[in-house]
Amino acid sequence: MVRIDSRDPDFAQSFARLLTMKREISEDVDDAVRRIIADVVAKGDEALVEYTSRFDRLGASFSAERLRIGADEVAAAVEACPPEAIEALRLAAERIETFHRAQKPADHKATDALGVTAGWRWTALESVGLYVPGGTASYPSSVLMNAVPARVAGVPRIVMVVPTPDGILNPLVLAAAHLAGVDEIYRIGGAQAVAALAYGTATIEPVAKIVGPGNAWVAAAKRRVFGQVGIDMIAGPSEVLILADGEANPDWIAADLLAQAEHDTAAQSVLITDSGDLAEAVEKAVERALTTLPRADIARASWRDYGAIIRVRDFDEAVPLVDRIAPEHLEIETKDAETLSLKVRNAGAIFLGSHTPEAIGDYVGGPNHVLPTARSARFSSGLGVLDFMKRTTVLACTPESLRALGPAAITLGRSEGLEGHARSVAIRLNL
Amino acid sequence: MVRIDSRDPDFAQSFARLLTMKREISEDVDDAVRRIIADVVAKGDEALVEYTSRFDRLGASFSAERLRIGADEVAAAVEACPPEAIEALRLAAERIETFHRAQKPADHKATDALGVTAGWRWTALESVGLYVPGGTASYPSSVLMNAVPARVAGVPRIVMVVPTPDGILNPLVLAAAHLAGVDEIYRIGGAQAVAALAYGTATIEPVAKIVGPGNAWVAAAKRRVFGQVGIDMIAGPSEVLILADGEANPDWIAADLLAQAEHDTAAQSVLITDSGDLAEAVEKAVERALTTLPRADIARASWRDYGAIIRVRDFDEAVPLVDRIAPEHLEIETKDAETLSLKVRNAGAIFLGSHTPEAIGDYVGGPNHVLPTARSARFSSGLGVLDFMKRTTVLACTPESLRALGPAAITLGRSEGLEGHARSVAIRLNL
Missing domain, CATH: 3.40.50.1980 (Nitrogenase molybdenum iron protein domain)
Structure with missing residues (x-):
């Protein structure tokens, strides 16, 4: 622990040292992660089952049929939780939902004096994958914090992945997923789970975005699949x-x-x-x-x-x-x-x-x-409803408004050396 | 060009082929970019001047004093532009500004029945760096599209970098920067410009986020500095x-x-x-x-x-x-x-x-x-005002509302094995 004082003559340096302290332990797992992703892309479920049974020690009998955690297993988990914990989760889910409902963005449309209509429309992502770590970092509260805003945004398909090392899974994590309205749950983790969510396998349809915390392997895999799918921040x-x-x-x-x-x-x-x-x-x-x-x-x-x-x-x-x-x-x-x-x-x-x-x-x-x-x-914000939506802008010109705006567009297109741009406007105005 | 028809028996495959067509030409410049960034971090202006004079062929006399493009040079550029182009840019800037003003997000605050006040506050980024490519891809319209939303967001410091290969710079780019309210302009480009914006030098204060298009070197540099600063999408x-x-x-x-x-x-x-x-x-x-x-x-x-x-x-x-x-x-x-x-x-x-x-x-x-x-x-949206702002959530409990919510927080903290979390609540309730 350091004690520093703004009255100290070397305060500026001590404070700068505090700011630049390196706290991240960077494990170099990038090569291994690349191989795992390539394997899942090439062999799908087969690779997923192999990695999962090996890394999570699930035995030779583990198979693709067991990847998905069924509704019966979820119901049994909810039964197994202390009622007090379920009640606390329910209160949390309700409060998170109420707060995030206020974040739902409004669409916009306006027609100006020239007759140009411009605006935008927000739509929910078509699907989202939520990564939940296994073991001691398997926090039911994080399931709520990731899944509830996605549901509030209107995402029609919310998928959760969570590894079950030695077959062990925190039942409260399943209870939280149930409360938050998660649609599909798979007992997979690590880079192989991220690859399955990004590229899909026979059992798991791909998603449009992957969110949620994870270890160095998960973080490296998320960085690698970014572009193919969206990702949240790397925390x-x-x-x-x-x-x-x-x-x-x-x-x-x-x-x-x-x-x-x-x-x-x-x-x-x-x-x-x-x-x-x-x-x-x-x-x-x-x-x-x-x-x-x-x-x-x-x-x-x-x-x-x-x-x-x-x-x-x-x-x-x-x-x-x-x-x-x-x-x-x-x-x-x-x-x-x-x-x-x-x-x-x-x-x-x-x-x-x-x-x-x-x-x-x-x-x-x-x-x-x-x-x-x-x-x-x-430069960035906490997770919210906007992370599960995207905005499409809309523009509509009438013949008259195109006539009003067209000449400026033609001038700018030509000044940028893009004659084809200018022509696509000019041809509609007989210019 | 391919012609495909949804009535064809192999339509699904032809369409999938179209979707997965790889159009990006990936140049492997990552090692060179890493060296350039490390150089700028270690040697600051000296490295910036050296790379700029070499890559942009600005001669041995190029010095740190010439990095910044002064107001006189901007005014001369505006003078040199065809008035018709300036007018078109002005019309564009006004229309972009009007559209983006409607994107400014609202703050939120509400107190619930328990007495908990929760909400959020949007603030502009403290500074933004805008990358503008040199040569033929130096588009004044892109200067407006990046800088105007930043100004609408309320960013107090907007910095632009643009390389001037062989000393040549499109005057309309400076005119657009002037119209959009850019505060500082530097004649630098490539990975060295991205490094200077991210880490700062004696001449250039660092920024909080870097936006704007660029070639493979710029894209690789933006990926590398991400985390130190924010970046926009890689287009x-x-x-x-x-x-x-x-x-x-x-x-x-x-x-x-x-x-x-x-x-x-x-x-x-x-x-x-x-x-x-x-x-x-x-x-x-x-x-x-x-x-x-x-x-x-x-x-x-x-x-x-x-x-x-x-x-x-x-x-x-x-x-x-x-x-x-x-x-x-x-x-x-x-x-x-x-x-x-x-x-x-x-x-x-x-x-x-x-x-x-x-x-x-x-x-x-x-x-x-x-x-x-x-x-x-x-999974993502076009550039807008939100890219230049971030949201801080705010929570305030009264003693009574902490008493109402505290027990659930204590239960969840303990269920996650985080006794210290539970105690930070319990100690305030004498529990």
């Missing part, structure tokens, strides 16, 4: 930035810093405060809380290697620092938190006031928890 | 699909097919019609028009290698074919063109009726001419 390690003043509760702030740090040893938790007392109290509170946290090993490593406490003179000084960090999650626990939030340009999601811990947003707040990491909030 | 060769019935004018259709074909030998022009007579007449009209077209060599190669005429029984049969092609440009010159257009899901831009040649949309229609190619209209 890096999670991060939180907390702005808090001297009135904030140090134990609450410490809990939030550790909630982020427990994700991953490469996660990052940063506190910016104008209070030396709070800085000191939070540091002690983190140490205290670590003594009883189940994932303390992970959280301690993250806090040690990437954590930071930054002291500033006042929060006006903090705003440009926030914009340079462009945090995935920004908690503001200061006086006039909302006013301060309006000065921030770059952040994935903002959590206002001391009663809005980031974890509420991970589950039941309503906004999406799939957010831009690694400073990409400077 | 492939242009394409048009025309739906026309027996009432359409074959000479007009031929002109539109050739306007597309003259772009590039890898461009693609396709006609779908229910009329054998029209199919035949268009084929002849294309041959006639080619005899006098200045860029006939390019257009003829494109039409020969990638052109197609598809006969269908009726236009209902055409709709799923259109959706599978997912054309960049779709012209509909049939009876009830608008009704037919509403059945189409996948297209970048639609041009309705016989008086809306695609070239009008390239210049003065209003909608953007930067559109998804190579079937990517299945």
Whole structure:
């Protein structure tokens, strides 16, 4: 953990060092991924079954018939879940749905004084594939965060893939898929699942876009199939930035810093405060809380290697620092938190006031928890309904409006050396 | 050019062949591009000046002071342009601006029955870099199509880079930049320009996102810097699909097919019609028009290698074919063109009726001419104001609403093995 202070003479350098810290562990799996994709393209189900039975240890009897997870298996999983968890998922799904419904974009059409009609029409993607990791990173909340906006967008076919290493699958993941309205589920993972979604096999129809988190193999495969299909962002390690003043509760702030740090040893938790007392109290509170946290090993490593406490003179000084960090999650626990939030340009999601811990947003707040990491909030947004729709523009000229606009188009076409463009207009005007 | 007919027994295969035709010429420049980017990162202006003077043949005296194109040079360029072309550009800029203003998204905020306030805020990117190719592909219309939406979005700093091979620069490109409100212009191109925009040098501040077309070097560089900055789509060769019935004018259709074909030998022009007579007449009209077209060599190669005429029984049969092609440009010159257009899901831009040649949309229609190619209209949209903005979600709980939602968040956190998440909520509720 680093402690830096805007009053230090070398503050600019220390802050820049914090910004450029490399947290991604890049595994070079690109060659292997290329081979797997080529195999699935060439041999379809046969390759898919072979890779799945080998990587997930499903035995020699695994076959194409078992790729799809049937409705009976889903129903059994829902039965097996604690009712309390199902109820919590249902509440989360409803709130996520309500929030995302407001994101549905409007079509537009207007006819101008010349008689030109121009506008656009939004349509849902025809199909989407949702990747869900296996093992401990198999989060039912992420199933909701990816599938619910797709359903709200109106995507008619939502496919989910999830690997079942040693045949084990978190039943809550199936319950979440059921609640979110996923149409098809396949027990596959890794680069082979991404290839199947992008190119299709006898059992799995291809999709138009692939979303969802995954390990290095999945990320490399998504990069490779991009163009053939759409992909969402490639997410890096999670991060939180907390702005808090001297009135904030140090134990609450410490809990939030550790909630982020427990994700991953490469996660990052940063506190910016104008209070030396709070800085000191939070540091002690983190140490205290670590003594009883189940994932303390992970959280301690993250806090040690990437954590930071930054002291500033006042929060006006903090705003440009926030914009340079462009945090995935920004908690503001200061006086006039909302006013301060309006000065921030770059952040994935903002959590206002001391009663809005980031974890509420991970589950039941309503906004999406799939957010831009690694400073990409400077140029991108969290997942939403627009990621599952696309816009087609529409233009219609009357003979009269073509006569009005045509000469300018002809001039510009000729000035660009594109006589064929000019002629396609001129021929309609007898010019 | 291929002629296929939905009545042919092998239609499915012929159509699939048309869909999977590979039109991209992939030059392998990735290693060279990696070296150039590393050089610019390590040596800044020095590397930028060296590459620019060498690749663009600007002589040994070229220096960092000359990288920026000054206001005087821009003013002189505007003076040097034909007034008619300036007027046409001005009309185009105004119409593009009006169309894109309607795309500005609304912020949202709502407080629910529990007292949770949730919403989002759109903000403009802090800076954008616009790549403009040199030589014959240096299109002033593309400057407008990229820069005007950025200005409408409210981007406070718009930077343009354009190479000047042998010191030559199309004055209309500078005039378009001036009209569109570009703030800074640099005479650089290639991978070195992309690197300078992404990482910055002493002369050029880095930007948050890079947009605009370019050759294989530029495309490879954009792929490499993605993540450090945002990028737009990587555009492939242009394409048009025309739906026309027996009432359409074959000479007009031929002109539109050739306007597309003259772009590039890898461009693609396709006609779908229910009329054998029209199919035949268009084929002849294309041959006639080619005899006098200045860029006939390019257009003829494109039409020969990638052109197609598809006969269908009726236009209902055409709709799923259109959706599978997912054309960049779709012209509909049939009876009830608008009704037919509403059945189409996948297209970048639609041009309705016989008086809306695609070239009008390239210049003065209003909608953007930067559109998804190579079937990517299945999952992406043309350029617009949203490409220059990003959304920050905002969540605020009161103590009471945290009490209402908290237990579900605690349940889900624990079910995902994230006790630290659960505790960050529980600690605020004394649970």
